[in-house]
Amino acid sequence: MEITFLIPTQQASPYCWLMKIGSMKLGVHKDNGWCMQFDSQLVFFDSEDKCMPLMPLLEIESKKIFDFLKIVEISASNYSEVVRRFPKELLIKYVFHTSCSGYWPEKALAWLVEDDALQPLFKDELIEFINNKVMPQGARQKAKKLIRTLQQA
Numbered sequence: 303m304e305i306t307f308l309i310p311t312q313q314a315s316p317y318c319w320l321m322k323i324g325s326m327k328l329g330v331h332k333d334n335g336w337c338m339q340f341d342s343q344l345v346f347f348d349s350e351d352k353c354m355p356l357m358p359l360l361e362i363e364s365k366k367i368f369d370f371l372k373i374v375e376i377s378a379s380n381y382s383e384v385v386r387r388f389p390k391e392l393l394i395k396y397v398f399h400t401s402c403s404g405y406w407p408e409k410a411l412a413w414l415v416e417d418d419a420l421q422p423l424f425k426d427e428l429i430e431f432i433n434n435k436v437m438p439q440g441a442r443q444k445a446k447k448l449i450r451t452l453q454q455a
Contacts, residue, residue: 303358307370311378318381320374323358330384347389353396356389360397360409364416391420398427404438407431411441414448421452428452 303324311329312319317337319329326340336347338355345352359367368388375382390413397410411431414424428445431437 303361305358305362311374311381313378313381318374318378318385320371320385323355326355328356330381332381332384335384335387336389347392350392350396350399353389353393354400356393357397357406357409359393360406360413364413390417391423394420394424395427398424398431402436404436404441407437408441411444411448415444421448422455425449425452 304322306322308320308322308327312327316332317329317339318332319327319339321328323338326338328336328338331337331346334346334348338345338347340355345355347353347356371385371388375385378385394410394414397406401407414421428449431445432442432449434442
């Protein structure tokens with residue numbers, strides 16, 4: 303699915319639209335947090351079970367996403383506080399809790415490897431992932447390495 307960063311952002315108070323994912327717009331609401339608009343519907347990412355539409359973001363290197371969000375924090379400073387609260391933990395948990403194949407968990411694992419602060423919150427998911435023989439061996443080995451690093455810390 304095509305993802306486009308909106309530069310400049312599309313600000314229409316109380317919303318600030320930051321990206322397009324296919325035909326959907328991803329952004330923030332000044333008070334209610336991260337949201338997505340498709341057709342005339344709005345979804346707020348306030349729980350794990352609503353995060354499926356965010357999964358295509360995992361196909362982009364996390365550094366690229368979060369570098370863009372840092373720019374948005376400066377250019378749309380009146381939305382900076384809510385932009386900082388991207389629901390990364392909810393998205394990654396959603397993937398680990400719902401995926402039946404290795405594709406999305408491998409993408410989520412790549413994001414997790416780059417976020418030292420978030421890693422300890424995923425110890426249970428990583429252990430379950432390691433023991434799931436359906437998941438690709440290379441990804442399970444990467445998860446094992448991450449668990450070992452967490453145990454040494």
